Amino acid sequence: MNHFSQANRSGLGQGHVPSLLRRVADSIEGLGDVVVEDITFRSEPTADERDISMTVYYHDASETGDSARPSSV
Numbered sequence: 001m002n003h004f005s006q007a008n009r010s011g012l013g014q015g016h017v018p019s020l021l022r023r024v025a026d027s028i029e030g031l032g033d034v035v036v037e038d039i040t041f042r043s044e045p046t047a048d049e050r051d052i053s054m055t056v057y058y059h060d061a062s063e064t065g066d067s068a069r070p071s072s073v
Contacts, residue, residue, distance in 0.1 A: 001037065002060075007053035015049035024054050033061040 006024055008014040028036060038057040043050050 001057055003055055003057045005053055005055040034058045035061050
């Protein structure tokens with residue numbers, strides 16, 4: 001099982017969830033044919049905004065013979 005974590009940059013906008021979701025989705029697409037097993041979301045208060053991050057747990061689809069790509073993309 002592999003994983004990666006991403007967070008927004010500290011400062012103004014660090015708590016912007018849509019930005020983080022877009023970045024995580026782009027990163028998953030960049031991995032190629034993988035199967036995502038789990039995604040966690042973490043949020044902690046800071047002085048100015050919430051510090052948010054996501055961790056994605058995945059494996060290569062070829063390891064199990066599964067295809068992560070839908071047939072009609």
